Amino acid sequence: MAAVTVTGNAWDHTGSPIPAANRPELWFRPLANEVTGDALLAGVEAKATMNLTTGAFTVQLIAEPWIRYRPVLRWLINPLESNTEMWAWGYAEWDWTFNPFPDGGPIGELGGPDLSIFSVLVGLTYPPGYRGWWLYSPAEGEEMPLDDPDIGDLRIVS
Known part of the structure; x- marks a missing residue:
């Protein structure tokens, strides 16, 4: 299975930046587990490397014709809380999925x-x-x- 690079900008989806103090993270969730030959491919989320100022991101994803991903953004709602057990997270899921097969590239060119x-x-x-x-x-x-x-x-x- 080949890994490909997907790039993009998280702020294009949110419409405005999320402050770095809120620790935004962008994850890519595969929609299903798959069986290929004798192996079970468990759907594991991949975390993107993100520039917290510009929103630009890069992520390595497995590219197979049957694997579709849904981007999920999460951020701290209460970043001033010092007790990490009390942190509350906000989430935003994209309402579409994409397949990076075969070569990855800019997320806007990878489907809908x-x-x-x-x-x-x-x-x-x-x-x-x-x-x-x-x-x-x-x-x-x-x-x-x-x-x-x-x-x-x-x-x-x-």
């Missing part, structure tokens, strides 16, 4: 919505540059227009 059974049936053969499928829908916060003929179209992400 998960594959559905519908997309698998439609895409039995993968074209060059294949990254995944998504169902066309309105942007977040917009209402779905009932007369838009493109709503529900399955489109390739490459």
Whole structure:
């Protein structure tokens, strides 16, 4: 199994920096355990190396076609508490997953919505540059227009 590097910026997701005093951490959670041959690959989270000023991060992830990851950001809510047993953590999970297979790279180029059974049936053969499928829908916060003929179209992400 090959490890690849994924890069990005955590503040792009949060919309604003989390102060370094709050000890933000970015973790990448695999969505499932897998069995390959005689081995069980346990889903273990990987912690990113993050610049607490800029939000830039780098993480090494296992890249296999079946492994998808969900980024999870955590930070201290009460950083002035001296008793570590009293620390409270805030969490933010990205609402999408991605697959770093085959080469890793910038997180914004590694996918979006998960594959559905519908997309698998439609895409039995993968074209060059294949990254995944998504169902066309309105942007977040917009209402779905009932007369838009493109709503529900399955489109390739490459």
